[in-house]
Amino acid sequence: MKKIIIGxxxxxxxxxxxxxxxxxxxxxxxxxxxxxxxxxxxLQSSPQPEELQPIYEEDPLGYSLQNDQLQITYDRxxxxxxxxxxxxxxxxxxxxxxxxxxxxxxxTLNEDRAAFLYTEDNDKNSKRVELLYSLDQGDTWKEAVVQxxxxxxxxxxxxxxxxxxxxxxxSSDRTMSQEWTTVYTTSDGGDNxxxxxxxxxxxxxxxxxFVNENVGFLSYGTISPTEPDLYVTQDGGDSWKKxxxxxxxxxxxxxxxxxxxxxxDDHLAILIKQGPSGDYQGGHxxxxxxxxxxxxxxxxxxEVDPNETIE
Amino acid sequence: xxxxNRSGKKIFGWLFFLAAIGLFSGQGIYFVLENKxxxxxxxxxxxxxxxxxxxxxxxxxxxxxxxxxxxxxxLISNIAAALILLQAGLMVNHSYETKQVISFSPELxxxxxxxxxxxxxxxxxxxxxxxxxALPKEDLPYQIGGDYKVKWxxxxxxxxxxxxxxxxxxxxxxxxxxxxxxxxYSYVASMxxxxxxxxxxxxxxxxxGITIQYKGETEHYTQENMVQFGTLALVLTENNEAKWTIALxxxxxxxxxxxxxxxxxxxxxxxxxxxxxxxSLEYSSATD
Numbered sequence: 001m002k003k004i005i006i007g008x009x010x011x012x013x014x015x016x017x018x019x020x021x022x023x024x025x026x027x028x029x030x031x032x033x034x035x036x037x038x039x040x041x042x043l044q045s046s047p048q049p050e051e052l053q054p055i056y057e058e059d060p061l062g063y064s065l066q067n068d069q070l071q072i073t074y075d076r077x078x079x080x081x082x083x084x085x086x087x088x089x090x091x092x093x094x095x096x097x098x099x100x101x102x103x104x105x106x107x108t109l110n111e112d113r114a115a116f117l118y119t120e121d122n123d124k125n126s127k128r129v130e131l132l133y134s135l136d137q138g139d140t141w142k143e144a145v146v147q148x149x150x151x152x153x154x155x156x157x158x159x160x161x162x163x164x165x166x167x168x169x170x171s172s173d174r175t176m177s178q179e180w181t182t183v184y185t186t187s188d189g190g191d192n193x194x195x196x197x198x199x200x201x202x203x204x205x206x207x208x209x210f211v212n213e214n215v216g217f218l219s220y221g222t223i224s225p226t227e228p229d230l231y232v233t234q235d236g237g238d239s240w241k242k243x244x245x246x247x248x249x250x251x252x253x254x255x256x257x258x259x260x261x262x263x264x265d266d267h268l269a270i271l272i273k274q275g276p277s278g279d280y281q282g283g284h285x286x287x288x289x290x291x292x293x294x295x296x297x298x299x300x301x302x303e304v305d306p307n308e309t310i311e
Numbered sequence: 312x313x314x315x316n317r318s319g320k321k322i323f324g325w326l327f328f329l330a331a332i333g334l335f336s337g338q339g340i341y342f343v344l345e346n347k348x349x350x351x352x353x354x355x356x357x358x359x360x361x362x363x364x365x366x367x368x369x370x371x372x373x374x375x376x377x378x379x380x381x382x383x384x385x386l387i388s389n390i391a392a393a394l395i396l397l398q399a400g401l402m403v404n405h406s407y408e409t410k411q412v413i414s415f416s417p418e419l420x421x422x423x424x425x426x427x428x429x430x431x432x433x434x435x436x437x438x439x440x441x442x443x444x445a446l447p448k449e450d451l452p453y454q455i456g457g458d459y460k461v462k463w464x465x466x467x468x469x470x471x472x473x474x475x476x477x478x479x480x481x482x483x484x485x486x487x488x489x490x491x492x493x494x495x496y497s498y499v500a501s502m503x504x505x506x507x508x509x510x511x512x513x514x515x516x517x518x519x520g521i522t523i524q525y526k527g528e529t530e531h532y533t534q535e536n537m538v539q540f541g542t543l544a545l546v547l548t549e550n551n552e553a554k555w556t557i558a559l560x561x562x563x564x565x566x567x568x569x570x571x572x573x574x575x576x577x578x579x580x581x582x583x584x585x586x587x588x589x590x591s592l593e594y595s596s597a598t599d
Contacts, residue, residue, distance in 0.1 A: 016365060
């Protein structure tokens with residue numbers, strides 16, 4: 001036993017000496033990082049935040065949802081403005097995405113306006129639909145109530161066609177293939193919102209939009225649609241009529257879902273796409289239709305491949 | 312009586328022996344970690360201190376466990392003394408070779424570690440890990456040329472003021488916490504918008520920058536002259552020299568998601584090598 005203890009003591013003494021020599025040689029400071037230049041001091045911080053990568057709306061405008069915070073940039077990410085809104089409020093309702101990007105069409109982001117549609121709990125056990133917007137690139141923010149009481153959203157869309165006129169289309173209360181869709185418009189840039197009338201249908205909304213403050217459209221039918229179901233208003237939402245889409249016989253079973261019309265020269269144009277199970281020429285080709293009476297009737301113009309530029 | 316004395320000696324002997332082996336193994340593990348993860352003891356001298364404990368424990372265990380003749384006792388004592396002298400000498404030498412800034416926070420739960428290589432003057436900021444270890448985080452942007460001083464502005468904010476080679480003054484802020492729940496990266500300048508008043512100073516933080524009124528003088532700093540550290544502190548600079556640090560106190564709440572103004576206090580700390588105290592400021596009114 002004595003020999004073992006002495007043996008261990010000897011080994012440890014030698015180990016200590018060897019370890020000390022090794023430590024002395026390696027104790028010089030390791031270079032942890034390349035020494036930053038003086039100009040880079042502005043980037044110094046600890047702990048280093050995750051660098052934000054803009055999701056571009058239109059270069060150089062973009063936003064980021066990194067670190068669970070919505071932030072916007074007007075200069076390709078050189079500087080960021082925090083949007084004073086909890087991220088989860090942007091995604092409440094029937095949304096199954098990754099929350100890495102904003103819900104398409106639920107916001108507006110351009111040089112003149114940053115606006116975000118969201119919902120939050122009100123004290124009546126339902127949701128309040130609100131808009132947070134800034135007209136000075138994020139320096140100041142305003143909140144506007146679009147609808148005081150509403151059920152959790154499924155479809156949501158926000159857009160402005162001019163400095164003053166904007167619209168919100170939302171839907172909720174989905175049961176099977178029926179739901180409630182409502183439309184709101186503003187004529188003062190987003191401060192005040194009023195609900196318009198609505199078409200007499202409870203099909204699921206597919207898309208909608210206004211081309212100006214009077215003329216707007218709602219397109220219904222997302223589950224196995226058989227023909228375009230498009231409604232038009234020409235008085236800012238007071239009354240809605242079903243649009244007449246004259247689909248040529250050979251295209252009738254293909255072109256069934258109407259997108260949002262847009263202004264083109266002196267008339268309106270619309271693309272009507274194939275349904276979820278459409279397979280005509282690969283399923284991507286759409287029909288372009290033209291209207292000369294503000295969307296009341298639509299005539300077939302041509303087939304459009306979305307990969308080509310629309311003329 | 313004699314028997315119980317002997318068994319007591321044996322127990323202590325074995326305890327010292329095991330402690331020595333444990334510490335020795337610990338040093339071995341340290342070498343492995345150091346090689347693999349470039350971690351270091353937060354204070355390099357800890358290596359020698361642990362070695363000293365190993366030597367003393369080993370010597371005591373030999374005396375207690377073995378029946379030694381006088382010659383043996385002298386031999387062991389001499390070897391131990393030589394080893395102790397060697398370790399102590401190297402430890403003192405090391406203190407000269409590497410300048411270290413090591414400072415505990417007021418509540419002793421955070422540790423500021425900056426190590427400087429006196430050959431190159433290069434200093435690096437370290438983050439502590441698992442108690443005794445530290446990991447180099449980043450180099451300080453300027454080499455420490457002369458003196459330095461450490462001031463804890465809050466329990467989780469340490470301000471290091473130091474002179475660089477060209478007689479310029481700099482501040483490096485170590486931050487160890489967050490405000491507002493710390494769920495996201497936030498900007499100190501935008502969180503502390505408003506007018507802040509203290510006993511001897513006033514800070515006006517608006518979209519146009521930060522203005523400081525102190526002893527009848529007014530200084531203005533724009534976005535380009537602000538360097539943020541963590542999410543808690545901001546150093547205001549002029550001609551690449553530090554002038555002031557603005558830090559968010561532990562009671563600070565930005566209330567950024569509500570229309571209410573921030574609550575709590577912020578701290579203003581002048582960059583100077585002279586003895587000075589931080590100034591506490593309270594929110595007084597809103598700015599643009």
